[in-house]
Amino acid sequence: MSIDHLRIATRRSPLALWQAEHVAERLRQHHPGLHVELVGMSTRGDEITDRPLMAVGGKALFVKALEEGMLEGRADIAVHSMKDVPAVVPDAFRLPVILDRDDPCDAFISTHYADVSELPAGARVGTASLRRECQLRERRPDLQIESLRGNVQTRLGRLESGDFDAIVLAASGLRRLGMAERITRIMPPADSLPAVGQGALGIECRAGDAEVEALITALDDRDTHDRVAAERAVNTRLEGSCHVPLAAYAELAGDSLWLRALVSSRDGQRVLRAEGRAPRAEGPALGLSLAEDLLARGAGEILAEVH
Numbered sequence: 001m002s003i004d005h006l007r008i009a010t011r012r013s014p015l016a017l018w019q020a021e022h023v024a025e026r027l028r029q030h031h032p033g034l035h036v037e038l039v040g041m042s043t044r045g046d047e048i049t050d051r052p053l054m055a056v057g058g059k060a061l062f063v064k065a066l067e068e069g070m071l072e073g074r075a076d077i078a079v080h081s082m083k084d085v086p087a088v089v090p091d092a093f094r095l096p097v098i099l100d101r102d103d104p105c106d107a108f109i110s111t112h113y114a115d116v117s118e119l120p121a122g123a124r125v126g127t128a129s130l131r132r133e134c135q136l137r138e139r140r141p142d143l144q145i146e147s148l149r150g151n152v153q154t155r156l157g158r159l160e161s162g163d164f165d166a167i168v169l170a171a172s173g174l175r176r177l178g179m180a181e182r183i184t185r186i187m188p189p190a191d192s193l194p195a196v197g198q199g200a201l202g203i204e205c206r207a208g209d210a211e212v213e214a215l216i217t218a219l220d221d222r223d224t225h226d227r228v229a230a231e232r233a234v235n236t237r238l239e240g241s242c243h244v245p246l247a248a249y250a251e252l253a254g255d256s257l258w259l260r261a262l263v264s265s266r267d268g269q270r271v272l273r274a275e276g277r278a279p280r281a282e283g284p285a286l287g288l289s290l291a292e293d294l295l296a297r298g299a300g301e302i303l304a305e306v307h
């Protein structure tokens with residue numbers, strides 16, 4: 001029996017729906033005649049917006065609800081922003097596919113200022129991520145950095161209404177929603193090292209669903225997969241909780257993988273960086289060794305303070 005119908009579990013935010021529809025379209029292209037349907041699911045991470053995400057369980061909430069949907073048989077696969085997927089995938093699931101990466105960088109958005117360096121002393125900057133916050137604080141300890149949650153549209157709305165002088169968001173999210181022209185400046189990885197998996201989409205399925213896995217494998221992008229595997233290895237060793245100021249970003253030049261990682265205290269006063277190169281097949285080992293290097297230099301204490 002071959003599969004002629006595939007249901008995709010997705011969150012209901014505009015970005016999540018775009019991502020799931022993108023995967024649906026790619027699957028239809030690869031498998032003409034396959035019927036692909038989106039199944040929208042609400043997650044606690046989306047429902048609770050009045051408290052910091054890390055206080056209610058972190059980004060793992062986004063993923064967990066979709067996994068439950070698959071276990072209950074309401075969907076066959078789930079599409080995730082790899083940035084939101086915890087380092088360890090539960091035994092009942094597999095994550096065999098990572099699609100080709102979009103822009104992995106953070107985007108600086110401001111109505112008055114061209115770049116971080118042009119912000120006046122004490123300027124108010126909104127960001128939802130501790131990782132972005134501490135890298136901003138390292139460069140500009142004078143900035144007033146405030147938490148900014150909600151979906152991409154909500155966050156842009158708060159910039160427009162004058163709550164902030166600038167905000168920082170993932171470039172890929174803006175591009176996917178057709179709002180690339182809102183980006184004032186792309187922040188290069190040297191200025192804002194991206195989150196593990198940022199800009200990449202992954203497809204999760206139930207373990208043992210060989211037919212489904214065979215169907216989705218066509219969308220896997222080897223280069224992105226190897227890069228994200230190296231980044232996720234850093235996370236495997238350092239992820240002690242749901243929300244940690246941790247960045248890891250890999251680039252490929254032929255067979256050679258260049259991985260950079262960063263751990264920071266919340267105030268940006270102590271920032272530890274590590275980097276290394278390895279053949280692409282050894283990316284996960286490189287990720288683990290960078291994590292060990294960071295731990296040897298005090299990453300454990302820094303992360304313990306943040307928790």
Ligand SMILES: NCc1[nH]cc(CCC(=O)O)c1CC(=O)O
Nearest residue numbers: 081083169170172173198199200
């Ligand atoms: N945490 C929310 C989230 N999860 C993935 C993206 C962007 C898309 C991506 O990284 O692939 C965003 C928005 C943001 O960080 O601004």
